[in-house]
Amino acid sequence: MKNSPPRIAIVWRGDREARRTATPQNNRFHRIFEELAAVGLAPEPAVFDEEFADDVLEQLLAVDAVLVWVNPLDDGKTRKVLDPLLRQVAEAGRFVSAHPDVILKMGVKEVLYETRELGWGVDTHLYRTPAKFRKEFFPRLQADGPRVLKRNRGNGGQGVWKVDLVNATPNGPAVIQVLEAKGGSVPERVGLSDFVSRCETYFTEGGCIVDQPFQSRLPEGMIRCYMSGGRVVGFGQQLVKALVTPPPGSGREPLQPGPRIMHSASAEPFQTLRTNMENEWTPEMMSKLGLEAASLPIIWDADFLYGPPDASGNDTYVLCEINVSSVFAVPDDAPAAIARAMAMRLHRPSL
Template sequence: MDTQSSHRYSVAIVSRGDAAARRDATAQNSRFVRVFEALAAAGIAAQPAIYDESFTEAVREQLLAVDGVLVWVDPIHQGKTRAGLDALLREVAARGPWVSAHPDVILKMGVKEVLYRTRRLGWGADTHRYDSASAFAAQFPQRLRGDGPRVLKQNRGNGGQGIWKVEVLPNAPTTVRVLHALRGSLPEDMPLDAFIARCEPYFGWGGCIIDQPFQPRLPDGMIRCYMSGAKVAGFGHQLIKALIPPPPEGPDAPEAQPGPRIMHGPDAPQFQTLRRLMEHEWTPQMMKLLAIDEASLPVIWDADLLYGPRDADGADTYVLCEINASSCFAIPDEAPAAIARTVRERLVGARP
């Protein structure tokens, strides 16, 4: 028998929290409640799995007892990285349960290095990678002075951490104006050498720094293309304020706050060109380039795209800003059902 009510499959939804959150967690009080509901409707029994390094063993036992594991944990949270969790997820996956997104897949597509590796795809830009502090110090100043404002990104991070707009001040080639993408940041003028030294820690946790040109159409907003596996699950458009200098009133002024992310379903007319590009060109090309098969793509991920220069016909082009594969949330209304369909397909494939 294989009815939706039979719950042939079980999954755990992993998110970060403390011991109290783990004790009190239910599907109903979870921020993923709509995902829990969609999974139940698809015949999949789902349970919350709150994770912290202090109770790894309890989480290990829980994850080994289910068929699949879905993970929503940021790369960096209150000073904690995913190092311990990723080791646990690799162990769990090696012992049977299916894990999405697998840490090895995240390392291919969910880090800023993907911007460099896919720079020749249609979403690419003049992107460079610095693999060491010495290479960064030797190469970045000349590129900055010759190419205009640049955006630097540490390889692993979230919430704007380690992302900087950098530009040379007029008539002061050794001084730069920098603006951190963290909310509430203010522009800061400082010697270029001092800024380069400030970035050295990024080579520890992340291993490299990625360098892209600043996109002048940033005030037009960012399009978040939500994907479930290789199919578009929806879109979000937001007038972001990161890397845009705040008004004279300061970073707390209403004008400095990002606009709401307006969600759209996958069939939204204004995004059909982008949908075609994502489903039929860029995602398949990325999979081939990074050696990721479709069954390994995360059940939910997103490509954040900025508007590039208009083409000769006046149509929009797009530049990849980042891919989120570790903790892609909030999501469009249509996404939970898409997640449930993808999860069921994966579980059926893993255990018919």
């Protein structure tokens, strides 16, 4: 009797109707479904919501592996219910990517602080309490110039702020200009004390704030390096407008980003970055965070900004964030790479 192919559940967020009507063809992951089937696996949709979490758990316990695309923040909803569910599935022997514990190591902004001494790092600080934030941030802003603050968990630019000092008189309150990276945001002038109070919610449930210098080459664009395990599977290049202050006289309309242009892993302009990621930075990150090769996500990405040119005039790269929870869209070659990695993981789990 022929063995049945391994079942792979693809998880994304949706309502009951989306769960009832989901097929491998009628969603944005259709190419991943196709490539998984092409390597002899049996993918199936597993639409998730807290309202029917028990149904999803029952489904996931019956499959062989789980691929998850669910943001940490989504229209007010979090992964507070999903993550324990996925841990239960993993403990039952199913392969889960990305595992919630891996996300907590590499898919949060704190990774920027933990890996600040790697080649992708810059002058990065961490605030774990409102008191530490209130005490240490202003002197740093005053001495070093514009800073970027990032809440530990978020997506879509939520809780990521560029902060400029407008004025600070000896006898008066400091005034700052802040701009959130979230789409549609515009610059806002506010008292420093009021802004610090606004950010106190970021410390709830063990949260923290990461503080980095603003990168002046931001308007030149961002490079998204897509990874499957420890290998680059493509790049995305985009002229970002998040945290770019509109020029004077442009009104208060938010700037719009350019399209993300996808490139293959072999694209010539990015080979230095590829070499650094595959041969140095990813292995060093794994060592620093205590991650094994088998625990690396099937698909993840690292966003880079251009840093100051080196002594030879070559570009340097500064890590902006690592995305693990919900990496999409992906380059054309990535779905096949995801499928190959999954097939290898299931057939040869020691790799």
